[in-house]
Amino acid sequence: MRFTARLSTLYLILLSSRSSATEETQFEQRCSDLTDSFNAVDTDILLAEYVAQGTNITFPEPVANRCLKFAISLADMCRLRLNVTTSSTSSVIVEVFMPTNWESKGERFLMTGNGGLGGCIQYNDMTYGTSLGFAVVGHNNGHAGDTGLPFFNRPEVVKDYAWRALHTAGKIGKSAVSHFYSSLINKSYYIGCSSGGRQGLKAAQEFPDEYDGIVSAAPAVNFHAVVAAGSNMFKITGPPGSATHLNRDQWIAVHQMVVGQCDGIDGVLDNVIEDPMKCQPRPEELLCGPGQTWTSHQCLTAAQVLTVRKIYSPVYGNDGKFISPRLNPITKEFVGYLFMYGGVPGYIGDEWYKYALYNDPTWSIQNDFNWDVVDHDFQQDLFGVGTEKTDLTDAKNNNTRILMYHGLADCMITSENSYDYYEGVSRDMGLPSSQLDDFYRFFPVAGLDHCTSGDGAWFVGGSNQYTTAGALNIDPADSVLMTMVKWVEQGIAPDTLTGRKLVGGVVTGEKAHCRHPLKTTYKGVGDPNLASSWECRTA
Incomplete structure (x- = not known):
């Protein structure tokens, strides 16, 4: 009986191993087949390849364009690179990263934002998203490189930068994900900082039905004022x-x-x-x-x-x-x-x-x-690049959740810009914070500079933050992205945003940053590096 049982166990192990190997082979084959199986209007497939976890992915970025040239894959995944025509004089490069464990991780979709003048794909945000099981999309916002030169005498490229590239990449990205997995997407999310934060709020203003949850950090809303202040x-x-x-x-x-x-x-x-x-x-x-x-x-x-x-x-x-x-x-x-x-x-x-x-x-x-x-x-x-609209009624009616945060030590875009936008939404919609909280929450983060780094508990697991030493060792359960997932999928609205101080790759302090208009306040006793020494107060 024992011998028979051992044989049965061995057989199951072998069967499981063969099944896993077969599934992996099928995944790789389906990935490479995308060059023939995925068809979309005005879309050229530039690359479809399987990428194993730990692979150093290189990107065809010109040397002088200030964009990331490589990233380490954090998951076994299928990589799809597309060129989507947006007009007779413009197009957008779209990257889609689809991990092997997508179905078991909630069948979630994640769009990433850009930065600056918008021509760089945020590959590090993309790889991090795949490590959490998201199918992730990034795009170059309609031109190559963080430069405005491609705008010269090409208004359609400016249009892509303002909003169309994001809208186009979202549509084609979702189509590719659903096609590849032969399954509908469960929930859709967005994350971005700076220009990426502006893009997130642009989506909330103009096409909120595309996302269930939007994380907007240090957003360059009121774009013309941000540009003017910097120039001045x-x-x-x-x-x-x-x-x-x-x-x-x-x-x-x-x-x-x-x-x-x-x-x-x-x-x-x-x-x-x-x-x-x-x-x-x-x-x-x-x-x-x-x-x-x-x-x-x-x-x-x-x-x-x-x-x-x-x-x-x-x-x-x-x-x-x-x-x-x-x-x-x-x-x-x-x-x-x-x-x-x-x-x-x-x-x-x-x-x-x-x-x-x-x-x-x-x-x-x-x-x-x-x-x-x-x-x-x-x-x-x-x-409409200004992204000044403060009536978010469509987002509210669509049940879209918006989580905005801004570093209070931001040296690029003053955090007071986000306070002004939040209060403008409150006035325009006639909603006090207690009601605005139902779908839109703002978290000021003391000690955070522009998007990343700083002297305080700046690490919240946000866009551009996972390149920091030690960041990948932090449990993502209370990161800003997974906090949004809990809000959308479990109805657990965040009252605080967990921040950690990272020094030399080591966490040296924690703080629970309070949602506005509550103030993160030291209790007067206790180690200030402990979250328990702080509380949320009305003033």
């Missing part, structure tokens, strides 16, 4: 050598000045300002006295102090028209320094105005930027 930075600081310019070391001193003046407001000295709105920096603290210089006393001239004060003040245009809130008062990351204050106009504004708005390669922020330019940009609002 150069006008405030001037180039190196000008009386108004601060060098890198001087900006470090400004950061330390802000920390010294405002860090203690929340009751914890940790280089993190929990509520930047309570911080009103006084840069005159760094003003040089008679006979003093930066070299002798690490101080600033009156012109430099005025530069700092202007940067930490709201932006107004012609006739006192409000353009944008002030920059966040605590911005340490040097990518922000180089991008905003390095003495060179930011490329996003320069290339947007040059190639999209004016179609004039000779135009430049240095010589041509003024508030008339900004007014013209607002008036044109090319293909």
Whole structure:
């Protein structure tokens, strides 16, 4: 009897092994067959191949286009690369990653966003999504590279950037996933940061029926104001050598000045300002006295102090028209320094105005930027790229869930931009937060810079964050994406967003970031690196 039982067990093991091998072979074959089996209008299949977990995937990106050139696959999957025509003069590259365990992981679809001027596919977000069992789609937003040059005299490419590439990639991506698995998608999600955050809210505004859950981080909504504020930075600081310019070391001193003046407001000295709105920096603290210089006393001239004060003040245009809130008062990351204050106009504004708005390669922020330019940009609002609509009734009626978060140390897009958008939605829809919470929640994240990194509990498992050392070792159960899944599929609405401080790949602190308008507040006792030492209060 024992011998027979052993034979039966061995037989089942062999049968299971053969079955698994057969399924894997069939999966690979179905993947390669997509070149013939998947047909869609205006779509060319560029590649259909099986990719094993751990494979170094290389991408056909030109060397100079600032896009990711390779990524490590985090799942066994089928990779499909498509070129979809959107007009006679434009097209979008779409990548579809479909893991082997899709059916057993909930049959979920995930769309990823872009960044900057939009021509880079977020491959790291895609590979991470497949590790959780999502079928994931990414696209190049209608042109190659994070540059505005392809906009030049090509309005259809601008249209793709504004919204059409996202819409097109979503449609074709879902079609490919359903075809490949011979099954309907259960739930559809979106995740993106910066320009990707804007794209997510654009979807919520214009085609919310395509997504059950949208995660929008540091969104570049009110796009023209974001571009204007960034462009105005150069006008405030001037180039190196000008009386108004601060060098890198001087900006470090400004950061330390802000920390010294405002860090203690929340009751914890940790280089993190929990509520930047309570911080009103006084840069005159760094003003040089008679006979003093930066070299002798690490101080600033009156012109430099005025530069700092202007940067930490709201932006107004012609006739006192409000353009944008002030920059966040605590911005340490040097990518922000180089991008905003390095003495060179930011490329996003320069290339947007040059190639999209004016179609004039000779135009430049240095010589041509003024508030008339900004007014013209607002008036044109090319293909609705402004993404300013605050009536989200269609999203509410569609039962689409929206989770927005923004780092309070963002050096690129001020977090006050997201506060303004949220409050605008509340006013426009006539919904107080208690009712807005049913479908739209906003989480300010103290200590998070632009999309990723920072001095606080910045890691929330969001877009662009999984390239950080140690990030893949963190349980994704309470990541922002899986938090959205629980909200959509189980009706568990998040009151807090779990953040972790990552230093050298090691988690050194945790915090539960409260949903707006509640405030994440230190209890006054306990280790501030523990989430239990904080609570949500009304003020």
